[in-house]
Amino acid sequence: MSEPTDAPQSDRIPALFLSHGAPPLVDSEIWVEQLAGLSADLPRPTAILVVSAHWEAAPLTIGSTDPHTPLTYDFWGFPDRFYETTYWSPGAPELARRVAALMPDGEPVAHAPNRRLDHGAYVPLTVMYPDAEIPVLQISLPTLDPERLLDLGRRLAPLRAEGVLIIGSGFTTHGLPYLTDPRPDATPPTWSAEFDAWAHERFTAGDVESLIDFRIKAPGMPYAHPTIEHFSPLFVTLGASTDPEQRPDQVIDGFWMGLAKRSLVLT
Numbered sequence: 001m002s003e004p005t006d007a008p009q010s011d012r013i014p015a016l017f018l019s020h021g022a023p024p025l026v027d028s029e030i031w032v033e034q035l036a037g038l039s040a041d042l043p044r045p046t047a048i049l050v051v052s053a054h055w056e057a058a059p060l061t062i063g064s065t066d067p068h069t070p071l072t073y074d075f076w077g078f079p080d081r082f083y084e085t086t087y088w089s090p091g092a093p094e095l096a097r098r099v100a101a102l103m104p105d106g107e108p109v110a111h112a113p114n115r116r117l118d119h120g121a122y123v124p125l126t127v128m129y130p131d132a133e134i135p136v137l138q139i140s141l142p143t144l145d146p147e148r149l150l151d152l153g154r155r156l157a158p159l160r161a162e163g164v165l166i167i168g169s170g171f172t173t174h175g176l177p178y179l180t181d182p183r184p185d186a187t188p189p190t191w192s193a194e195f196d197a198w199a200h201e202r203f204t205a206g207d208v209e210s211l212i213d214f215r216i217k218a219p220g221m222p223y224a225h226p227t228i229e230h231f232s233p234l235f236v237t238l239g240a241s242t243d244p245e246q247r248p249d250q251v252i253d254g255f256w257m258g259l260a261k262r263s264l265v266l267t
Contacts, residue, residue, distance in 0.1 A: 011161065012161050013043050013045055013164065013165050014165075014265045014266060014267055015157075015160060015166045015167075015168075015241050015265075015266045016038075016165065016167045016168065016237060016263065016264065016265055016266070017167075017168045017169075017170070017233065017234045017237040017264040017266075018124050018168070018169050018252075019171045019252070019261040019262060019263050020120045020121075020123055020169040020170070022078075022123075023075060023078055023082040023085070023123055024078065025256060026123060026127060027184075028184060028256060031127075031252075031261065034251070034252045035124060035127045035252070036127055038128070038251050038265070039127075039128035039129060042165065042265075043163070044134075045134055045163055045164060045165035046135075046162060046163030047092050047136070047163070047164045047165070048089075048125065048129075048134055048135070048136045048137070048164070048165045048167065049136075049137050049138075049159060049165070049166050049167070050117070050120070050125075050136065050138045050167045051139055051140075051141060051166075051168050051169065051233050051236045052118055052120030052121050052138060052141075052169045052233065053141070053169060053171070053174075053229040053232065053233055054074050054118040054119065055118055055120075055139075055140045056140060056141045056144070056229060057110070057112070057142065058140075059108040059109060059110050059142055060103060060107075060110070060140060060152070061109075061110040061111065061112050061139065061140040061142070062096045062099060062110070062111050062112070062137065062139050062140075063112055063115045063117070063140075064091065064112065064113050064114060064115055064116045065093040065095075065096050065113075065137065066091050066116075067088055067089065067090050067091040069113070069114060069115075069116040070116055071085065071116050071117055071118070071119075072115060072116055072117060072118040073119070074118045074119060087126055087136075088132055089117075089129075089132040089135060090133070090134070090135040091135060091137075092135035092136060092137040095135065096111075096137055098159060099137070099139060099156065099159075102155045102158065102159075103155060104155075112140075115138075116138075120169040120170070121136065124167070124169065141229065141232055141233065141236075144228055144229060144232045146211070146212040146232070147235075149233075149235035149236050150212075150235050150236075150238060150239035150244065153166075153236040153237060153239020153240035153241075154239045155239075156236070156239075156240050157240045157242075159240075160240065166236070166237065166240045168233030168234055168235075168236045168237035169233055170231055170232065170234060171230040171231075171259055171261075172196055172199055172259075172261065172262040172263075173188075173191075173195050173196060173224040173225065173259050174224070174225055174227075174230035174231075174259060175191060175192060175220075175223045175225065175226060176259075178191065178223045178226075179258055179259075181257075183257070184257055186258045187258065188258040188259070188260070189223070190220070191223035191224050192220065192224055192255065192258050192259060192260055193255075193260075194219040194220040195218050195219060195224035195225075195260065196253075196260035198217075198218050198219050199260070200253070200262065203262075203264065204250075206243075206244075206245035206246055207245075208238060208245050211234070211235075211238075212235070214231060215228065234264075237266060240266075241267065246267065248264040248265060248266045250263070251263055251264065251265050
């Protein structure tokens with residue numbers, strides 16, 4: 001990986017917020033087509049850095065850089081084939097060093113050498129980059145505070161000029177305890193539809209202030225996010241962008257099992 005550059009904004013690879021879904025989402029032809037189309041439109045990354053809703057750890061923790069470390073199968077109750085998925089992407093030790101170097105002096109950075117990619121990271125990557133030839137690194141969500149996650153994203157932003165694809169992986173709505181229809185094409189509950197419509201409007205307006213206060217301002221709460229970790233990766237992506245108040249490209253929308261799949265590309 002090259003040293004940081006002052007590359008023009010147009011030369012920086014975009015940053016993404018993805019609604020990653022549970023492992024069975026790979027059976028959705030619509031989602032697979034949408035996600036494969038998204039990756040086809042991106043410049044090919046030199047490496048991929050993922051912050052997933054499924055790994056909360058403070059201080060900031062850097063996952064395994066050993067490509068032989070098995071995936072983290074952090075789910076239960078699914079058919080056996082989902083536990084047989086592999087994604088042997090190269091490790092990213094240089095990227096791990098860069099991430100650590102970008103953190104503030106005096107702020108600890110931890111390492112988890114036995115923790116490889118969880119499903120928030122590898123499920124979308126199996127669709128976007130199925131050849132698994134690009135080095136991938138996962139780091140933890142060190143906090144759920146939106147302001148602090150925006151700051152983390154800003155610190156990571158220089159990596160984009162080095163060709164690193166930064167992905168915040170969560171879900172635009174994630175009220176699993178309140179779902180009553182398990183069908184993939186289920187009619188979205190009112191709380192999910194209202195939150196998604198609000199998010200669409202706030203993204204279109206570049207209203208970061210309201211997004212930060214989503215727990216208070218968004219309709220459908222707290223049902224849309226009874227816990228907030230699935231919306232939190234958004235703020236890392238916003239911080240890593242050239243302008244958090246930009247109007248992002250809302251490349252994926254719609255619902256799966258009533259949950260909003262809205263996903264964003266930010267320059």
